[in-house]
Structures are given as structure tokens and as C-alpha cells.
Amino acid sequence: MVPNNSHRRILVVDDHTELAENLAEILDGEGYLAAVAESAEAALARVPVDEFHALITDFRLPGKSGPELITALHQLGYGFPSLVVSAFTDPQTIAQAHEAGANAVLPKPVDIKALLAALQQVLETGADAALIKQRPAHS
Amino acid sequence: MDEAQVPPQLSFFERLKDYVRFNDNDSALLLDFFPVVEPHVTPIVDDFYEAILTHEDARKAITGGADQVNRLKNTLKDWLRELMKGPHDESYFDKRARIGRMHVRIALPQEYMFTAINRIRVRLLSLVYENLIGDPPRSHRTATALEKILDLELAIMLETYRESLLSANRAAERLATIGQFATGIGHELRNPLGVVESSVFLLRQRLGLQDGAGDPKVVKHIDRIASEVRRANKTITDLLELARNRPPSRQSTLATTVVELGVSAANLPETIKVAQDIDPGLHVSVDAGQMAQVFSNLFINASQAMGGQGTITVSAKAVGNKTEFRVHDEGPGVALDVAHRIFEPLFTTKAKGTGIGLSLCRRILEAHEGTIGLAPRTSHETSGATFVVLV
Numbered sequence: 001m002v003p004n005n006s007h008r009r010i011l012v013v014d015d016h017t018e019l020a021e022n023l024a025e026i027l028d029g030e031g032y033l034a035a036v037a038e039s040a041e042a043a044l045a046r047v048p049v050d051e052f053h054a055l056i057t058d059f060r061l062p063g064k065s066g067p068e069l070i071t072a073l074h075q076l077g078y079g080f081p082s083l084v085v086s087a088f089t090d091p092q093t094i095a096q097a098h099e100a101g102a103n104a105v106l107p108k109p110v111d112i113k114a115l116l117a118a119l120q121q122v123l124e125t126g127a128d129a130a131l132i133k134q135r136p137a138h139s
Numbered sequence: 140m141d142e143a144q145v146p147p148q149l150s151f152f153e154r155l156k157d158y159v160r161f162n163d164n165d166s167a168l169l170l171d172f173f174p175v176v177e178p179h180v181t182p183i184v185d186d187f188y189e190a191i192l193t194h195e196d197a198r199k200a201i202t203g204g205a206d207q208v209n210r211l212k213n214t215l216k217d218w219l220r221e222l223m224k225g226p227h228d229e230s231y232f233d234k235r236a237r238i239g240r241m242h243v244r245i246a247l248p249q250e251y252m253f254t255a256i257n258r259i260r261v262r263l264l265s266l267v268y269e270n271l272i273g274d275p276p277r278s279h280r281t282a283t284a285l286e287k288i289l290d291l292e293l294a295i296m297l298e299t300y301r302e303s304l305l306s307a308n309r310a311a312e313r314l315a316t317i318g319q320f321a322t323g324i325g326h327e328l329r330n331p332l333g334v335v336e337s338s339v340f341l342l343r344q345r346l347g348l349q350d351g352a353g354d355p356k357v358v359k360h361i362d363r364i365a366s367e368v369r370r371a372n373k374t375i376t377d378l379l380e381l382a383r384n385r386p387p388s389r390q391s392t393l394a395t396t397v398v399e400l401g402v403s404a405a406n407l408p409e410t411i412k413v414a415q416d417i418d419p420g421l422h423v424s425v426d427a428g429q430m431a432q433v434f435s436n437l438f439i440n441a442s443q444a445m446g447g448q449g450t451i452t453v454s455a456k457a458v459g460n461k462t463e464f465r466v467h468d469e470g471p472g473v474a475l476d477v478a479h480r481i482f483e484p485l486f487t488t489k490a491k492g493t494g495i496g497l498s499l500c501r502r503i504l505e506a507h508e509g510t511i512g513l514a515p516r517t518s519h520e521t522s523g524a525t526f527v528v529l530v
Contacts, residue, residue, distance in 0.1 A: 022334060
């Protein structure tokens, strides 16, 4: 069964292109429309062209980082939710991603089922609700 | 003093002797006085260990019971006889340095080493004053010779403590370097593994392999790829954990729970039994995840030492405000010549070992302000190794 995800456009940002493409293919299989960008700069060039419903970005990117991309998108007025995947999952990294406005942080290697669940959750509950829920208790 | 006048080929011991002006006359005076000392050797040594054994902190260095004390007493008697008889040459120095290293190995704090030598000094000097009372010049010269040789002994002992500190520093530097490498390589490998993993996910979908469907041979190989990727990911996670040197987040946990977490993380073969002799109410304040890593490493080593068959015995008891765990196996034990190196990073005796396990254990215990060591074998143990964890 294909979930009713059609018309939901997801932007996947990872400089490891093969990984980004695989994720996009998996998302397409789930009924989303996924697009791939290999850097934050490429992502910023892409967002005015298509309307997106969510962002999945690597933490470490050449040029602007994942959290910096999220901050830049918010400053430009884009309000869609974002998920950060990171090979580093120490408390500082996670806090940094949340401070930038990430709705969820997932460790690399990405558990695909967990990623799909997190994506569905932020899309359904909306960015703000997810933001509060995913933030550490002290902030 | 003009340093250029000192011949560069002088050994460490020669330089020391030169510095305290210890010469052949001093050696001769000590040898002359030896017959007076000989009948007092046993009482002096007994008194010496009496002082250590009645002192709560100093006693901790003695973990092997009465057998170890008897061995140490005999060593000290020989030490005392050689101190008086000499010859005070290079082989004398080598032997003294070995004894010093033994004190470092059993973690006798240097302050006790110092005060213990002083106890011997007081006894020997009073023998000089009592026995040479009719010959003040000789009494004075013999006492001075004794003071000099005992100062030399202290200097040699301190040198061995310094050696051990330098070696610990080198180990720390090595670990830091490994850490940087491991972090870089670990993260670099995560991405390709992520691609393999997600490609396997897509292949399962494309080939319709979900829920037991599809060609069993294809399924078998897809499963193999997935499980080997998981294994590679676990190795990376272990390495990154070593590199991160995370401070422990302590919580009061049952000692039995910590050991059981270690057992389950070790994934031991069914032919290995873990017998626990632990008070079910005993609590420890530790980072349970990190301590489970310590025990799982000890259990994996024990299991490998026993060839995958036998019983590992874990006991625990409160010692002061800490808890002492003992992990005993029935393997061949640790060879004496490598025992002092097994906690060094990258040191391994196993054909397929990485030399990371025990060094990670030591690092975790240091972060807990605890210790880990190999217990000396007691006489009723014919085989096996016992690791002592104090936390």
C-alpha cells in the first residue's frame, strides 16, 4: 500500500550523492516526490523553484552546514519542517541542530523506518508542534 | 659545576653516586657492618610489613594475601642483604630498578615507599649507633654511608615511578592519535555503509523480498549483506566510543545489573557460564553503559582465553566507599612478561586482537576514578586470570 503522500515534496540534502539518491528513491517508493541537492547552496537555489513540504539534510556539508541551511531557510521565510541526519550524535551536535530549528535529529547510519516515521510525524503534527516535542527539556 | 667536565658516558646510576659522593669506601664500610645487621634482617622486614599491613591505604597495594606478603618479605630480605654487601654496580642498579617497577605495578603510592624506606633507615642507623658506640669516627662514617645508599635507593625508586608516568603519558598520546584517526575514518565509512544499507532496502522492495517472499538464495545473500553492514557499523560505533572519551554519567545501579549488562553485550557462546557471587542488594554509582563495556570486554577475553568453554566467576564486595569486582577465568592466565603491558593501547596477545579492549577498560575506569588490574596468582590457583576492578 502506498501511503497518501502524493504532492508532498521532500528536499534531500547530502554531499554523498549516492546516499541522497537512495533516500530519494526510497521516499519516491513511499509516494513522496523527492528532490536531491548536494549542498546547502544548491538547496537554497532549488527552494524558489519548487514548493517543498519538508527538508532532510545531513549535518556536515561542504560550505554551509545543515543547521546553517535551516537558519537561512527560516530567515528567507520558508516554514517547512526539517530533519537533520548526523554521524555525530553527541549532545552538543544535537543541541546545535535544534537551536537552528531542526524538528528532529536522527543518527547516521540512518534507520530508514525511523526516518520515514519521523518524516510522517513532522508533516502531520506541523513544524511548531514537532519543534516543541523534539527539543531538549531544558530549552 | 661546568657540565662539559662530566664525561657523557656516565650511566644514570654513576651520575647519582657521583652526586651523593658514594664511593668504594662507603661500600667497604657497609660490607664491614653487615655481620651486625644480618641477625636483624628478619625482624626489620617483619616490622616493615607490619607497618604496611596495619595501614588502611598502604595495605591496598597487597592484593595477594599471606602468600604475596611472604614472597615480598623474602624479596625485601635479599634487598636488605644486598644493600649492605654490594657490589654497588650496574647490575645492582638494574635489580633495584626492577624491584622499583614492581612497586609501581602493584600501585604502592610513592609516599608509602618513601616512609617505608625511612622506617628501614631508622632501624639500621640505630644499629650503627648502638654497636659502634666505642668508635665514633667509624660510627659516623658508617652512618653516612648508610644515608647515602638509602638516598640512592630512593632516587632509583623515584626514577621507576617517573618511567611509569612517562609510559602512561605515551599511552595517552597514542590513544589520542588513534582517536583522531578512528573518528575520521569512522565517519568516512558511515556514508558508504549507509549507501549499502539503503540500497539493500531498495533491492528488497524491487525484488519483492519482504515478508518471506522471493528466491531463498537471493534472500540469504541480501540478509548477509545487511547483517555484515550492521557488524561493520558496530565496530565503528565501538571505535568512536573509545575516541570520544565521554565523561561517565553516574547513577546508582545494582552491581548485578551492571554485570548482567556486560554479559548480554559480550554475546558469549552457550558453552561459557558466568557465575555471580554478588550481594543482590549491592549498589554501585557508575555509568552503567560504560561499565557494561568494561565487563563485556573482560568476559570476551576470558571466553577466548578458555577456548570458548568453561566458567567465568564474578564476585563483588564493598571496599571502603568503593566496590571491588573480581572477574576470574579458567584459562591459562596472563604470561608474566606481558602482564604489565596488557592495558596499553594497541597491545595485544591475540592473533586477531586490536589491543583496544583493555585500554578502553582502563580509560573508562580512570574516568570513574577507579582502577583495573590483574591480580597476582595465589598459590591455590593453578590456572586462570583474575582481573580486579575497583570503582
